[in-house]
Every structure is written in structure tokens, then in C-alpha cells.
Amino acid sequence: MFRLLNIEIHKLKHSRASRVLILIYFILLTSIALIAAIKFDIGPIKFHLAEQGIFNFPYIWHFNTFMASIFKFFLLLVIVSMMANEYSNKTLKQNLIDGLSKKEFVLSKFYTVILLALISTIFVFIVSIVLGYIYSDFNEFSIVTTDLEYLLAFFIKLVGFFSFGLFLGILVKRSAFAVGAMLVWAMIEGFAKGMSYWKLKDYVDEIMQFFPLEAMANLIKEPFTRLDAVKAVAKTAGEDLSKDFSVQPLDIIIVLVWTAIFVYLSYALLKKRDL
Numbered sequence: 617m618f619r620l621l622n623i624e625i626h627k628l629k630h631s632r633a634s635r636v637l638i639l640i641y642f643i644l645l646t647s648i649a650l651i652a653a654i655k656f657d658i659g660p661i662k663f664h665l666a667e668q669g670i671f672n673f674p675y676i677w678h679f680n681t682f683m684a685s686i687f688k689f690f691l692l693l694v695i696v697s698m699m700a701n702e703y704s705n706k707t708l709k710q711n712l713i714d715g716l717s718k719k720e721f722v723l724s725k726f727y728t729v730i731l732l733a734l735i736s737t738i739f740v741f742i743v744s745i746v747l748g749y750i751y752s753d754f755n756e757f758s759i760v761t762t763d764l765e766y767l768l769a770f771f772i773k774l775v776g777f778f779s780f781g782l783f784l785g786i787l788v789k790r791s792a793f794a795v796g797a798m799l800v801w802a803m804i805e806g807f808a809k810g811m812s813y814w815k816l817k818d819y820v821d822e823i824m825q826f827f828p829l830e831a832m833a834n835l836i837k838e839p840f841t842r843l844d845a846v847k848a849v850a851k852t853a854g855e856d857l858s859k860d861f862s863v864q865p866l867d868i869i870i871v872l873v874w875t876a877i878f879v880y881l882s883y884a885l886l887k888k889r890d891l
Contacts, residue, residue, distance in 0.1 A: 620724035621731060623711075624698070628728075631701060634694045638732075641690035645739055648683050649747055669843060671751035674763035678839040678861065680744045681770040684736070685836060688774055691732055692781045696794035698725065699785030722883040725782050733774035737767055769835040769863040776832050776871040779878040786882045805829050828878075831870040837861050 702708035784794040812820040
């Protein structure tokens, strides 16, 4: 495993575009901390976003992983550009000539996916710990360690999403087309969801949870309606926003199954293709 990872890390280190995209990604992850600086002081109205409880433990695990997952498209570009460079620079053929099997080649890419997802998860954990201990009203160990499953969900979500990108990168060979294919698939899922609402309204969630992008989205549900301030406003308006925000084991299983499918299809496609 480490031999294969070293090969991919060497390629990333010598790819300026990948280095820039990875740097931008982690800068954006760090920018979550800037939310704490948002203040509105207009006459008697004083609003400080950090004081609304978004950085309270354990809510911060939910909020930060949700916000961080928005930036995953930058690492998607790294994944698909890795594959595009393999074809354009003919390093794929050279790796195979040098003795790397097609299975090892796909595994090297998948290990890179896992590494990027793991580093991202650790980074979000560190940022959340720092912000939490600065702004949270609750710092007891039992509270701090509550809801850590959102970090697991974040890791699995990234691995699944990047594995999808890896498959598309192998399928279409060009990074722009691979990203385009991802957007097309997102539109297909959106269309399927719209049709489900029209024809099978009572079964929309049961049907859509098995689609890959929807399953990944379900891992970490939006956290905003979980805030007490939002619930209070909704209650005043006669709306009930209560729902289950927890990470569901079924969603984890579905994403893991899709991840295995994408990795297998990547290998099957590469094995069949004449390079």
C-alpha cells in the first residue's frame, strides 16, 4: 500500500495544478473560522453569528462537517485531473510497462482518495476543536465527544464522492468532461427526484436514498434548522422543523456499497480497455 501511495504522492508533488487546488481547498476549510467574525451592529440590533451557538459542542461537529463538505469539489478536480494527466502524459502506460498491474494502478488511486479524505477529516477535527474550545458554552469531555459520528460520515462521504470522480476520470479521460459528467448525473438525480414527487410522492425518500449523490447528501443533513434560534422563529410562524439529524447506518452502508461499485467499475473499465 505504502509503495503505491508513494507513487501517487510523487505525482501530486510534481503537479502544480494539483498543489494549487489542494492548497485552495484547505484554505477554504480554514475559512470556516471566519464565520465567527460575522457581526452586524446596526443601531440597537447587535448580531454575532458565533454567539448563536453554531460553534457549541456537540453541534459544531454537525455544522463544520456540513460546511466543509461543500468544498469537496476542489479535491474532486484533483482526482479527475490525476486521471487526465495519466492519459495525457502517458504515465499510465509507462507505469504498466514498469511492472505495475492495472489492479495496483486503481488501488494506488483509491489509496490516494482515502488519504485525501483522511487528511481532510483530521483537518476539520482540528479546526472544530479549536473553534469549539474558543466559542462553545459547553466544554465538558462527555459533551465534546458527543456526535463525533459526523466526522465518520464526512470521511465516508468524501471517499464515496472521490471514488465516483475516479471512475468518471477513467471513463472519459478528460478532467473537464469528468466534472461535466458529474454535473449531468446530478441533474439526472434531480430529474428523478422531481418525477418521484410527481408520481410517487409518498415514497420519494425511500427511492432517492439509493442514488449515489443523494445517499452521500443524506449522510450529513443540513444543520441550520437544528439551531434553537431557527426553531423558535419557525414555532412563532406555526412551523414544526423537528426531524432526525443523526447519521443513519443505512446511509453509511449505501455509500460504502456505491464506493465499492465505483472502484470495481474503475478496475473493470481499465482492465477491458486497450492502452
